Amino acid sequence: AHNRIRIREHGFLIREEQASNLPAGRCAAIPSSAFDYLSQLLAKEEARTVADEHHFFLSRTTWRGRDALKVRSHVGVLQTPCGACIEILPKAANSEGLDESSQVLVRMLHCLRSAPFRAGGEAQLQSQRMPLVEVFLGYFLREIDQLVKRGIRSDYLGEEENLRFLKGKLLLGKHLRANAVQQHRFFCSYDAYLLNRPENRLIRTALAKVLKLCRSRENERLARGLVFAFQDVPVSQDIAGDLARCRFNRGMAHYQNPLAWCRMILREEATVPASGSKRTISLLFPMEKVFEDYVARLLERTDSVHDLRCQAGSKWLVEAPRKKFQMRPDFLFWLDNQFVVGDAKWKLADQDAQDGKFGVSQADLYQLYAYGHKYLRDRKGRLFIFYPETFAFHERQNLEYEPGLN
Template identity: 40%
Template sequence: MAHTWIRVREHARLTTDAIAPDLDRAQISPSAFDWLCRLQAGFGQQGARLVEVENRCWLRLDNHVGVLQTPCGTGIEILPKHHEAQEDPAKSRALLSRLIASALDLPHRRTEVAEVQLFDSPLIEWVMRQFLLALDQLIKRGLRFDYQRVEEEQPFLRGQLDMAKQMRQPPGRQHLFHLRHDLFLPDRPENRLLRLALDKVCQAAQEATNWRLARELAGYLHEIPSSRDVRQDFARWRTDRLMAHYQAVRPWCELVLGQQMPLAIQGASQGISLLFPMEKLFEQHVAKVLRGKLYVGTRLHPQAASEYLCQHDDKGIFQLKPDLLLTAGPDTWVLDTKWKRLNEQDRDKKYGLSQGDFYQMLAYGLKYRQGQGALVLIYPKTDNFTKPLKPFTFSDELELQVWPFDLENDELLGLSNCSIPLEFTRITTDAA
């Protein structure tokens, strides 16, 4: 099925009416519109939100990014909205691919984004390309085979004779032998998952290079059956020394099969859909970068959950989970990430800050820092937010810092003026 691709940014608006398309609004088919509404109904039951219906003729996307493919053949590529102005889609796609690779801890040598800019194709083509290249390297090194016990009835002797069954052989069939023997076959969980992922890529690939490579590799795996229980086969994926050369392809296989939960949200479509909450990608990327800047003796705890807002009936209630918690001996520092664009010049609108976020940070400060020290809110650096804001004071002993994180250089701005045990020299994720 040929796909019609639509490229927008997060929070874009979609409609069935004829409009001039750009990154913030686009026209889709009525069938795709209805399918998105049904998909949102399924997500809504799980507490997630994908789209919001406006006046029955517009859909507003939420802050999920990635690729959606509808059953009617409409493909929607949703890119990060890093700046207010219309951005270069190639740069947004490169940023998104880097954040996905960082958040999912994909091998760095496989995450170069230069080839994303070589052709004007959606991000899904880059993901499929990485999977195909990793699978190609695996096949060149050799697929792992395994012995499998086969029990069958044959008119000749082979392997071991099952004497118990043979003695119960009825008259007229005594010329047939009950045999047990082992076959050296590639039918194992890892190969079955790779075959299933390759089948999906063969169906979804539109770019010529991916299409050709997928069908070339399919010839090597044609004797392997596809996985029928993805979850169970991933649980049985071996990681011993003999399977070390399979580790590079596994994350891409999980990505294609939609198993990178809870980051990825898989939709029920005919193609490959990859959706990621942008705030989660940002949080995971910041955590990975800061982990490479820790002083000796400092530990970083993502999503710490050791404190509660209050006690009720001698038990904690309303658990407090800051995104990042740093500990060095008895000292503790609380950092929280927010994927939102601030404006350092707009004092009247409080720079775009949320009062709810400040209440949240105050609770973190009272419980994790006993009402003393500094807390940090981290937002992405943009053209309108280039330097840390002046501190916000909760009390004489507790204040809140608001710092930008430079996604271009993987640098947290503001460390040089704070006692947090992190290196403030520029360190990229290559060193993390």
């Protein structure tokens, strides 16, 4: 079984030997080996020549006098070499427990445009309370299972071999050097139709890694069967090169989702590099982007919303002498006959805040105000800012910046 550790975003990770009276969800105790591993990853990130501290998912801090690692606004799962499986779940103002937060996360990840999630894993999580890592691995394995059912694609691969018969093209120079004595052979180059192509090597490599990570019987059984289906495919010796060589030409459309999973499991999409260890995996996602895509999906499903555009930047904050600072609101759309500029903020608002400001950031409202002046200058419309609905914030609030700008 996985050594399962669960914490909410912006929570604190503490060494086990220093852990006592930790508030559930806000703080979590992890083995010293896991703490050291994460500290090393953070040190490597800090040592990089060009480092953006806001993009890494951890920061150093202290909590009540103890060394701690603070989780930034990322959600998902991370497994360390010692087997500690850390689940980072969305923050919440409601009273739901960690199991419910896991279900909320999986449901929202279905809407994430940059990740290949599909429906199905949420029901599995709800019925079995499976660890997130097993849910994610199950998604990947079911994608590969569907690919196998639709057909593993082969490709022509150039081969050179000293054969007993002439095949393809005779390589005269190599033939003369190799066959001065054994004149019954022919040194040839030819194209062989083989499964050994970059896409299949990546899948085979990801399957080998996933098989070592699986702990659920269902996932392990499926992984073993899929490894057998790819038994004639070697593992990749150059993951970055094979990723660059992937092609989605005719007959390869059903490879797109599986290979998106391979990128996450093996190399590019994960926030944390695996550092060469086959026992580590990182599937972490910026929560702001998860929420933004979730709101976009809800808008797409709303009948009164038309012509939705996401991250469409057609205006600039500075117009002259040269255009600078492009303005990219999260959403532009028509609501019935009204043009709307919208922004999504993954923050916990409070409609009963004592100062009457709803717990909303002044900077967020200034940003929306600037959008309004640029995008609604020549037409009537409205400004929307979307926050997650909670017990503390569940009613629509109408605010007016100035006459005509609401």
